[in-house]
Structures are given as C-alpha cells and as structure tokens.
Amino acid sequence: MSNTLIIIGGIFHLGFAVFHLFFWRLFNWKKDLASLTYINRAVMQILNLCLTFVFFVAAYISIFHSRELVATSLGNVILVSISAFWFLRLIEQIIFFGLKKRLSITLTILFFAGFVIYLFPLLFIV
Template sequence: MHLDVPLLLCAVHSFGFAAFHLAFWKLFGWKRELAKVGLPTRAITQILNLRLVYVFLGVGTACLLLPAELRGTTLGRGLLGFMVLFWVGRTVEQLVFLRVNHRLVHLLTGLFVLGAVLFALPLLG
C-alpha cells in the first residue's frame, strides 16, 4: 500500500479538529455557559458540534482509507474541493464573527488556512 502523505496530513488535520470539537464542553465551560441560553440554542449548539465531529472523522477516515478514490475520481476530487471551500469559508467566518486580537484566535485562524492548503494539495498533484 502506497502512503499518500498529503492525504495523511489531511487526515491528521481532520482528526485533530474532531478531537478539538470533542473538547468544547470542557474548554468553553459549556455546562455553565449553555445553561444561560434557551433549550433550543443549547441543543442546536451541541448537536451541530457533534455533527462537525462526525464530518471530521468521516473525512479523515476517507483520506486514510480511500486515497486513490479521492485523487482519481470526480466524486473524490469534488469532496477534496468541498473541504478546501469548507476551510476557506471557516476562515472568512472567523474574521467576520470572532474579531478578537488574541494569539490563540490567530493560531486557530492559521489552522483553518492550513486546512484549505492541505486539502488543495492533492488536487494540484
């Protein structure tokens, strides 16, 4: 089996964001913070976060298990392009909605840009 390094890096990036999102409850004190909002907002926030974890795990797994399909089919290349646009959009949303001058926010923004670059690499070569 041939190791596809760019797709391996995409998988690591995706799995890292899955783990990061699983830590949101503790990192952001969601038990306390989400108790301040109504039930629909509390539920939607947690559900959307869990769905993102699911997407990141699925994309990461596809990068590891289906490298030939991702690189060699229209559907696979479409998924890679979708992920490029996902990370570009997430970067823009960060700049619009979280305009905070803090080094960790800047680091996170950099990781979003990195995601766009990593998922673009298999499309270029």
C-alpha cells in the same frame, strides 16, 4: 506526495474531531450554555456533535481512501468540498473573532492549512 498530504489532512481532521469532543469541558458548556434557551442550547450541542462526526468521516476518507480522492471525479469533488469548508471557516474566523488575539490568529493559520492541504493535490491532477 498528494496521497501523503491527504493522509496528513486526515490526521488534521482527527485532531479537530477530538478537540470538538472536549468543547463541553474547555468552554464550560454546562454552565455557559445554561443561559441559553432550551432550543438554542440543544442546537449548539447538536451542531457540535454533527461537526465532530463530519471531522471523523473526513479523517477516515482521507486516511483510507486518499488514492480515490485524487484519482476519481467524485474524489476530486470531495477534495474541493473539504478545501472550501476550511476556506469558509477561515473567513468566518476573521469575521466573527477578528485577528487581534493570538489564539484567533493561530486558528486562522490552522484553517488556512486545511484549505491548502486539500487544494494542493487538485493542482497536480491532469
């Protein structure tokens, strides 16, 4: 069960990686980021690309190394870290976007799912 859940988490991360690759188009970044300073525009795009890379790495580790994530102490640390990432993202969503719009609520639920997907396997480690 834990391995299956972690593999689902890998697919979850693939979805977020692809979603982030479309930020330029979805959010019209060519136009909208033009109003930022050169440095802020660059930082915004670099952070997005690095986060996308992290999502791809999390997907790879989850899909191809789910057993090690459950069976080793380093794997457990990675599970805790990924779960904490999604918990922090959930909190940031509420702080910065609130819970008044349907999209924000949907994203908050997705971030909660990421938190639980990676926390749940840790509850059954003896």
